Amino acid sequence: MAEVKLAAQIRTEFGKGAARRTRRANQVPAVVYGHGAEPVHITLPGHALMMALKTANVLIGLDIDGKSTLVIPKAVQRNALKGDIEHVDLLTVKRGEKVTVEIAVHAEGELAPGGNLLEYVQNTLHVEAEATHIPESVTVSVEGLDGGASVHAKDIELPEGVVLVGDEDAVILQVVAAQAEEPAAEGAEEAEEVVEA
Structure with a gap:
């Protein structure tokens, strides 16, 4: 840096x-x-x-x-x-000194088809790094992830010399499955039929 x-x-x-x-x-x-x-x-x-x-x-x-x-x-x-x-x-x-900081997490890639949504549970990671070599951010691939999938802190690849601090099982990103709208539409059609009768 x-x-x-x-x-x-x-x-x-x-x-x-x-x-x-x-x-x-x-x-x-x-x-x-x-x-x-x-x-x-x-x-x-x-x-x-x-x-x-x-x-x-x-x-x-x-x-x-x-x-x-x-x-x-x-x-x-x-x-x-x-x-x-x-x-x-x-x-x-000081040069060579380790410090604990927060770095931003960015996602890249396309989720699996189907209208799923990517949710950031946390948008930063706590890491320890050498004071003169702190990364600005880390990038995580979400390519092909489907509804219900999640990315944990321990799954994120960190640059050399950077160590994760805190809960490695913490959920950072999760894929929220698309909500089905068909049942609501069917209910509306049934209501219309009752009115017509």
Whole structure:
């Protein structure tokens, strides 16, 4: 995964008023924590951060007062109406260090004929991966799956160096059989016959 570089500034003002002023200046308040160090309060350029966060589990190289720190996003707070980023928690990582993250699951392929529907029971997987090699997502083939079939966490092939964390028997995807509509149609015809009689 490519590293995105962002310049950060140390934040000295706190509270709602300070946060509003920061956002008006197109900056986003953030906190960097991890490795037992004291949390560092910073601001980040709003547009550059928004672009970086379009990539899931993006690796960010922060420049804080001339010191370079590698981080990954841990929690992103967005405005409920506008969707703007309001605050970000960032976790310090080191090259070679293993981290636990969520990665997106994507399905590809055609289900068996018959109008079956694919349902995502979970759309992410918890995995452990090296901090600088976190996959953005995994892809699962649902080619030819019929109604009643399901894909479990343990069935999903993960990239090399990535390990599943959590319940391996958890259902991730399931195929819901098409609902038969014929009985309802027959009932309607019978009702019409009764009315005619």
